[in-house]
Each structure stands twice: as C-alpha cells, then as structure tokens.
Amino acid sequence: MKRFVSIPILLALMLGGCTSGIPDGAESAPDDMPSVEVEFLLGTDAELSASVRSDAAARTFVPDGSLLPRREPPRTVLSSNDWQQVNDVRVYFFRRNASGDYVYVKPLDAQGRPLDCLSAEEFTLKFGISPYVVWWGGEEDADEAHAWVGRVRLDPGEYRFLAIARDDRHVSGARSLADPNVAVADWEWTGWTAGTTRLEDATLACARTSPLAATELFCGSTSDPVRVDGSRTAFRCAIGLERAVAGILLYVEHIPATIRACVHDASGTHHTADVPVTGLAVVRGGRLSDRVRLWDRSAVAGTLTAVSAQTAAPDCPNPPLPAYSLLEVAIPDHAEVRDGIYTNLTPGNTAHPDALLQGGFVLPQAEPEEAGSDSGEDYDRSLYLVFLGEEGSGGRRIALEWRPIRLATDDSACDPLRFPLLANHFYSIGRRAFSADGTRLDAADDLPIDLRSEGGAQITIRIDPFWNEYYGGAIGNPSHGVNVDPEWGEHPGGSLQ
Incomplete structure (x- = not known):
C-alpha cells in the first residue's frame, strides 16, 4: 500500500499563467534588480534531485478500470484509495x-512586468493520456515529476517560497477554492x-455554499530562505508537498423511506406525519471554518454557524435545518x-444495490467545543x-x-463524539x-453502513489508513499520537478501526 503523505515531484517552474495583466508596454525593471534563475524541487524523496522524472506518459499511472468514471477535473472521491490528481501548480x-x-x-x-506567481503548465498534459486521469505511482511507484527553470527579477x-497544487484548473463556472489574488465578496475573501500578507498567515x-466543499489541494513551503544579493544568478529550492484538505466518504444502505416529523400546511396549522426522506447530509456541528492555513495545513477558527434557526412551532418541533x-x-x-426502506438505489452495485455513495474533499476543522447548555441538544458534536x-406542496x-x-x-480519554x-x-x-487497478471492489473493503441495523444508535466513523498511518494514542487528545511513521508499513495502527 502506498501512503498518502506527500507527492515526490521534481519541479523547476517556467514563467506563465500567473501574470497580473499589465500590458507589454509596462516600465522595465530597475537595472539594479538582480535577474535570477530559480529551480524548484518539490517533494520529500531524498534522491529526487538526482533523478529527474519528466515523462508523464511513461511515469504516470492512470487506472483503466471500468468502475472509475470518465470525467474532467476535479476528481470525485469514490473510495479510500490513495489516488492523487492536481492540474494547477503554482509557486x-x-x-x-x-x-x-x-x-x-x-x-x-524579464520585461519588468509583475507576476502573481510562477505556474507549471505541464501538469495539464496528463489529461490527454487517458479519460480516467488519476495520478498515482503505478508499478514502479514513480510519481508524476517535471523539471523546469524560471527566470525572474x-x-x-x-x-x-510557497507552492500550491490544486485540481480545479478547467472547472467550468465558479471554482470552489479561492484564488490568492482574486477577492470574492460573497466569501468575505479579500x-x-x-x-502585507505574511507567509504564516x-x-x-x-x-460559502452548502455543501461547504473543496477540491484536491496540496501545498508546502521552503524550510530555508534564499538570499538574493547579485552574487548568485541561480538557486535550487526544495519544497515538500502535503495534502491540505481532508477526505470524507458516506457509504450507507437500507435508508429509511420515511421519518415521523412535524409538517405545516398553507394555513399555518401543523401535525405529525411520515415524511419521505429525500436525501442525506454529513454535517459538522458547532462552528465551521471556510479556510485553511497553508503554512501548516491547519484549521482556521470557525466563523460559520452549523445550524439554522429553529422555525417550527414549540409544540411540534423538528430538528433545525443545517445551515x-x-x-x-x-x-x-x-x-x-x-x-x-429504500431499495434499488444503485442498480450497478451488484453486492449492495440498496447503498448510496457520496464523497468529497473538505477543509480541516478544529475539534468543536462543547456548548454545555442545559436547554437540550446543542448540535455541537463533530459530525452528524x-x-x-x-x-408541503411548496x-x-x-x-x-x-x-x-x-x-x-x-x-477512554478520547471523546469519540x-x-x-x-x-x-x-x-x-x-x-x-x-x-x-480500479477494476473491482473487494468484498472485504466494500461494506456500507446498514442504517437499518444501526437504528437510532450512533454511527461509527472509520479513519482510513490508506491516507495516513496511525500509531498510539487517540485522535482528539492534546497528545493524540496520530502521526505518519515511514517505517510503519501497512499496519492500520493504534486502536483506530
């Protein structure tokens, strides 16, 4: 099993794709501003600098299984497999x-025009190899790698230097992740x-939509500074890339067709009735964050309220609608x-035709604080x-x-909620x-949660070792022991299931 910790990439970037739009007639750079050539090595492979791999067709493994969808980016999260895909890499x-x-x-x-960043266009070339377009190590475990050099003043x-790699370059319409250089008023994103903007900030x-979704995102920064003083005209910088988003998967079967609830008619009167279930949502309790700190890929304090105001009559209440x-x-x-119960939800899934599947990438979220209210449910747990x-008819x-x-x-020291x-x-x-190879679902790893057997009990979530290896402790503690151990191999680790 190949761990999902970082992407070994050798990368030296050419100029392009991040210009500020200043016209060709812009004023030239001052003569005393040094012109330097910068080569960026992105990854954690110790032998990376000695082994440049730039042949995407030969080195990029693209699964050809019949179960993977043929689609454009961004990639859909269909399982816990450690597949990777980015098509927009900038420094x-x-x-x-x-x-x-x-x-x-x-x-x-060279002409004195400001550049927002440096862009690697070649990361889009792999989409001509196969309609499946999944970035993975393949038989030789050799990740996608490119080598370029960029000259700037x-x-x-x-x-x-901070590198950002994402999977939404060719998304039609509005992208779900912001551009560092484009303000979005609706997101309160400047x-x-x-x-002014510090690297650590x-x-x-x-x-800010629902679902509060993201796409695949990797980032990393240089550990040591580079001094530019005119004495050197070329530099080489190493940057380790790691995923800056979390993955989440909902795979359940035997969904109840109706649930008893309070309904209101046009005149404002209300009564209880069996209401058809029209969908499912995975909701974060408490406050949510709509941004990630790139420096360390950590959660930013949440500012979005998880639940909307309760509008039902006190004598006929329903749970609040998720905001x-x-x-x-x-x-x-x-x-x-x-x-x-609902049946025949996924006829193509012969083993579990009554199952429903949805997955996606989400931004990191801090552990929610307990509200501590005595007035009833506070909806402040991690996931629901x-x-x-x-x-009604409307x-x-x-x-x-x-x-x-x-x-x-x-x-016992960890609050599992x-x-x-x-x-x-x-x-x-x-x-x-x-x-x-993406051709089949193995029975041992194809087990949706049976909502019929769970009843009203809590649903168990599984943190999958395909993405990270675990050992010791429990997630949620100050010293939770959730780490990546390069020598841990395929052991699922710790007490997590």
Missing part, C-alpha cells in the same frame, strides 16, 4: 521585511496583499420502497448524519433527524476501496 514568493516577517511579493519577469533580500478559502453541510446526496428518482425531507426542505457519528476508538478533521486524513462512514 508564490515571500520576502523578509524590516520586521523579520516573510510577506507576499510579486516578482518581475527580484529585489535584493531573503526569500521563501485575497493576499503584496507587502496565508490562507485559502472555499465557497451548511460537508456532503449531501439525494435519493435518486428511480429508487423503490420495500418494507419501509442528517436525514432531509420536504414539507417543497420546503426540513431536517427530519440528526444522528451523531462516533469515532471508532477504544481510548468530538474530534478534529485533520488535513491528509480520510474519514470513512462505511468502507469502500477499489482494487489497485
């Missing part, structure tokens, strides 16, 4: 100021400010009802499975039930994994 420059902070700056090209000083936001969700999936129109329905969406999702751990969502971790509600 941003940060210069040390008089206060000792590294702040975002824009280098100049820089003010004298000390520099550090972008980075040259000369640089964040990336996602769209934001992490995942949502609708009951398909062709579904059938038998013995009170929410059953959704519709009320189809107003309502929440029918919030069911807590419990972390699988036998550590409150835990963080960490970058580069995969949170699997149910189990699903393809064979290595």
Whole structure:
C-alpha cells in the first residue's frame, strides 16, 4: 500500500499563467534588480534531485478500470484509495521585511512586468493520456515529476517560497477554492496583499455554499530562505508537498423511506406525519471554518454557524435545518420502497444495490467545543448524519433527524463524539476501496453502513489508513499520537478501526 503523505515531484517552474495583466508596454525593471534563475524541487524523496522524472506518459499511472468514471477535473472521491490528481501548480514568493516577517511579493519577469506567481503548465498534459486521469505511482511507484527553470527579477533580500497544487484548473463556472489574488465578496475573501500578507498567515478559502466543499489541494513551503544579493544568478529550492484538505466518504444502505416529523400546511396549522426522506447530509456541528492555513495545513477558527434557526412551532418541533453541510446526496428518482426502506438505489452495485455513495474533499476543522447548555441538544458534536425531507406542496426542505457519528476508538480519554478533521486524513462512514487497478471492489473493503441495523444508535466513523498511518494514542487528545511513521508499513495502527 502506498501512503498518502506527500507527492515526490521534481519541479523547476517556467514563467506563465500567473501574470497580473499589465500590458507589454509596462516600465522595465530597475537595472539594479538582480535577474535570477530559480529551480524548484518539490517533494520529500531524498534522491529526487538526482533523478529527474519528466515523462508523464511513461511515469504516470492512470487506472483503466471500468468502475472509475470518465470525467474532467476535479476528481470525485469514490473510495479510500490513495489516488492523487492536481492540474494547477503554482509557486508564490515571500520576502523578509524590516520586521523579520516573510510577506507576499510579486516578482518581475524579464520585461519588468509583475507576476502573481510562477505556474507549471505541464501538469495539464496528463489529461490527454487517458479519460480516467488519476495520478498515482503505478508499478514502479514513480510519481508524476517535471523539471523546469524560471527566470525572474527580484529585489535584493531573503526569500521563501510557497507552492500550491490544486485540481480545479478547467472547472467550468465558479471554482470552489479561492484564488490568492482574486477577492470574492460573497466569501468575505479579500485575497493576499503584496507587502502585507505574511507567509504564516496565508490562507485559502472555499465557497460559502452548502455543501461547504473543496477540491484536491496540496501545498508546502521552503524550510530555508534564499538570499538574493547579485552574487548568485541561480538557486535550487526544495519544497515538500502535503495534502491540505481532508477526505470524507458516506457509504450507507437500507435508508429509511420515511421519518415521523412535524409538517405545516398553507394555513399555518401543523401535525405529525411520515415524511419521505429525500436525501442525506454529513454535517459538522458547532462552528465551521471556510479556510485553511497553508503554512501548516491547519484549521482556521470557525466563523460559520452549523445550524439554522429553529422555525417550527414549540409544540411540534423538528430538528433545525443545517445551515451548511460537508456532503449531501439525494435519493435518486428511480429508487423503490420495500418494507419501509429504500431499495434499488444503485442498480450497478451488484453486492449492495440498496447503498448510496457520496464523497468529497473538505477543509480541516478544529475539534468543536462543547456548548454545555442545559436547554437540550446543542448540535455541537463533530459530525452528524442528517436525514432531509420536504414539507408541503411548496417543497420546503426540513431536517427530519440528526444522528451523531462516533469515532471508532477504544481510548477512554478520547471523546469519540468530538474530534478534529485533520488535513491528509480520510474519514470513512462505511468502507469502500477499489482494487489497485480500479477494476473491482473487494468484498472485504466494500461494506456500507446498514442504517437499518444501526437504528437510532450512533454511527461509527472509520479513519482510513490508506491516507495516513496511525500509531498510539487517540485522535482528539492534546497528545493524540496520530502521526505518519515511514517505517510503519501497512499496519492500520493504534486502536483506530
């Protein structure tokens, strides 16, 4: 099993793709501004610098299995397999100021035009290899790698570099992740400010929609500064890339067709009735964050409230409708009802035709704080499975039930209902994994959660070792022991299931 910790890439970037739009007639750079050639080596492979791999067709493994969808980016999360895909890789420059902070700056090209960043166009070439387009190590375990050199003009000083790799370059319409240089008023995202934004404070936001979704995202920065003083004209910089988002998967079967709830008619009167379940959502309790700190891929303090205001009558209440969700999936129109549960949801899944699947990438989230209210449910736990329905002829969406999702751990010091969502971790509600070539689902790793047998009990979540290796402790503790051990091999690790 190949771990999902970082991407070994050799990369030296050419100029392009990140210009600021200044016309060709812009003023030339000052003569005393050094022109330097910078080669960027991205990855953690110790032999990377001695082994340049730039032949994407020969080195990029693209699964050819019949179960993987033929689609354009961004890639869909269908299982816990450790497949990777990015198509937009950029490097941003940060210069040390008089206060000792590294702040975002824009280098100049040879003609003196400011560049937002340096861009690697070649990462899009692999999409001509196969319609499946999944980046993986293949038989030789050789990840995608490219080697380029970029020449820029820089003010004298000390520099550090931040690389961002994402999977939404050719997404039609609005992208779900922000551009560092483009403000989005609806997201309260102002972008980075040259000369002001510190490297440690640089964040990336996602769209404030529901689901609060993201795409594949990797990032990393140089550990040592580079001094530009005119004495050297070429530099080589190593940057390790690691995933800055978490993965989450919902794989359940035997969904109840109806749930008893309160409904209102046009006149405002209300009564209880069996309301059809129209969909499911995975919801983060408490407050959510819509951005990630790129420096260490950590969660930013949440500012978005998880639940909307309660609007039902006090004597006929329903759970509140989620203001934001992490995942949502609708009951398909062709579904059938038998013995009170939905059947034939996925006819192509011969082993589990009554199962429903949805997955995606989400930004890291801090462990939620316990509200401690005595007035009832505070909806402040880490994750919930929410059953959704519709009320009346107008189809107003309502929440029918919030069911807590419990972390699988036998550590008594860990609260299994409150835990963080960490970058580069995969949170699997149910189990699903393809064979290595993507041609089949192995029975041992194809186990949706049976909602019929779970009843009203808490649902167990599984953090999958395909994405990270674990040993010792329990997630959620100050010293939770969740780490990556290069020597751990394929052992699932610790007490996590």
